[in-house]
Amino acid sequence: MRKPMLAGNWKMNNTRDDAIHFVLNVDSKLPTSGVDCVICAPAIILRDLVKRAEVLKIGGQNMNENDYGAYTGEISAFMLKDTKVDYVIIGHSERRAYYNETDEKINAKIKKALETELKPIVCVGENLAEREDGLTNAILELQIVKAFRGVTIDNPDNIIVAYEPIWAIGTGKSASSQEAEDACKFIRSLLAKNYGAEIADRMRILYGGSMKPSNVKELVSQPDIDGGLVGGASLDEESFIALCKACAEKK
Ligand code: 13P
Numbered sequence: 001m002r003k004p005m006l007a008g009n010w011k012m013n014n015t016r017d018d019a020i021h022f023v024l025n026v027d028s029k030l031p032t033s034g035v036d037c038v039i040c041a042p043a044i045i046l047r048d049l050v051k052r053a054e055v056l057k058i059g060g061q062n063m064n065e066n067d068y069g070a071y072t073g074e075i076s077a078f079m080l081k082d083t084k085v086d087y088v089i090i091g092h093s094e095r096r097a098y099y100n101e102t103d104e105k106i107n108a109k110i111k112k113a114l115e116t117e118l119k120p121i122v123c124v125g126e127n128l129a130e131r132e133d134g135l136t137n138a139i140l141e142l143q144i145v146k147a148f149r150g151v152t153i154d155n156p157d158n159i160i161v162a163y164e165p166i167w168a169i170g171t172g173k174s175a176s177s178q179e180a181e182d183a184c185k186f187i188r189s190l191l192a193k194n195y196g197a198e199i200a201d202r203m204r205i206l207y208g209g210s211m212k213p214s215n216v217k218e219l220v221s222q223p224d225i226d227g228g229l230v231g232g233a234s235l236d237e238e239s240f241i242a243l244c245k246a247c248a249e250k251k
Contacts, residue, residue, distance in 0.1 A: 002204050003226040004069070004220065004247040005160060007038035007121060008234025009208075015109065016045045016228045022237055023052045030055045030242050034248035035227070038087055041233065043075050046083040059087030059121065061148070062095055065108035077109075077116035088113050089119045089229075091147060103146035110151055114159065121160045121229065123148055123208070128167035136165075137186055152199045154197055155203035161187055162229040167175060168209025171229060175221070180207040182220035187223055213242040220250045 019041055030037045032055055037237075040059040041049055049058045064074035070166065074244045078150050080088055090113060091106035106122070113120040124143040126136045142161075153159055163183045175183070192200035207219050208229035217226055227247045233239045 001086045002202060002226045003036060003157075004034065005038065005204055005206060005228070006240075006244045006247040006249045007036075007040060007059065007087065007160075007162075007206065007229045008240055008243075009040045009092070009229055009231050010042065010235060011061070011094070011231055012042060013235055014041065015110050018050055019045050020048055020052060023049050023113045023241075024054060026237050026241060027036040027054055029051070029057050031248035034250075035244055039240075040087065040089050043080070043083075046080070046085050049053045050084045053072060055177050057087065058083075058085045058173075059089065059091045060085055060117075061092070063090070063109060063113065063118070065105060067112075072085075077112045077118055081116050081118055085118070086120055087119045087160075089117050089162075090122050091143075092123045093125055093164060093169065100200075103143060106147050107149055107151070108147055110159070114151070119158045119160065121162055121206070123164050123229070125164040125166055125169075125183075125209070127165075131165065131167060136183060140183060140187060144187060145194075148191070148194055153199055153203075155197075156199045156206075160204045160206060161191070163187055164205040164208035164229060166209075170210070172210050174180070174212075174215050175207070175212040176224075177218045180193050181224055184222070184224040184226075211243070213239050213246070216243050216246040217249075218220055220247055226250075 126139040204226040212233040
C-alpha cells in the first residue's frame with residue numbers, strides 16, 4: 001500500500017564532479033518500480049544532479065522558512081523548487097543541534113515546503129540520555145505534535161517522517177529492528193490522532209541511523225518501517241544500489 005523509499009542524505013560530502021559521477025553510474029542500476037530512490041545533496045549541486053537523474057529523485061537538505069529577504073547564506077523553498085528537486089529534509093538532528101532549529105521553526109518550514117510543492121522528509125528522534133531515561137515516546141510525541149501543528153495534509157504521499165534516533169546516527173550502531181519498529185509504529189499512532197487512521201496508514205515513515213546493506217532487510221521487513229534515510233552508506237555507489245533494491249523487495 002505504501003511505496004517504500006530509500007533516501008540518501010549526503011550531508012556535507014561530495015564535490016560536483018563526484019556527485020555527477022555517482023548519479024551517472026547509479027541511475028541506470030536502480031530498481032524502476034517498488035521504491036522511490038532519492039539523494040539529498042548539497043544545494044550548490046542540486047541542479048547538476050536533477051539534470052542527470054532519471055530514476056533517481058533529488059532533494060535538498062534544508063531550507064529557510066521565509067520567502068526572501070535579508071537571511072545571509074540561506075536558501076528559500078522557492079529557490080529549491082526552482083532547481084526542480086522533489087524533496088527536502090526538514091528538522092534533521094544535526095540542524096537542531098548545530099543551528100538551533102526549534103520545533104517552531106521546523107513547523108514553519110514544513111508549511112512553507114508544502115505550500116511550495118516540495119515534499120518534506122521530517123526528522124524526529126531522541127538522544128541517548130532520553131532513551132536511557134525511558135523518554136523516547138514522550139520526546140517523539142513532543143516533536144511530532146509541534147512539527148505538525150496546523151499542517152494540512154492533502155496528499156499523504158507528499159510528506160514523509162524519518163525516525164532517526166540520535167544515538168544511532170553515524171555511530172555504526174543501528175537501533176534494533178524491534179526498537180525501530182516500536183518507534184515508527186508509535187509515530188504512526190500520533191499521526192493517526194492528528195489526521196485519522198486512513199491518512200496515517202498512507203504516510204511513509206523511514207528509519208535512519210547506521211542503516212547499511214547488512215541490516216536494511218531486517219529493518220524494512222518491519223510493518224511500520226517504509227524504508228530508510230541513510231547517511232554514510234549512501235555515499236558508496238554499490239551500497240546505495242543495494243539499499244534501494246532491498247527496499248524495493250519489502251513485503
Ligand atoms: P548514518 O546513516 O550515517 O548513521 O546517518 C543517518 C542520518 O543522519 C541520515 O539523515
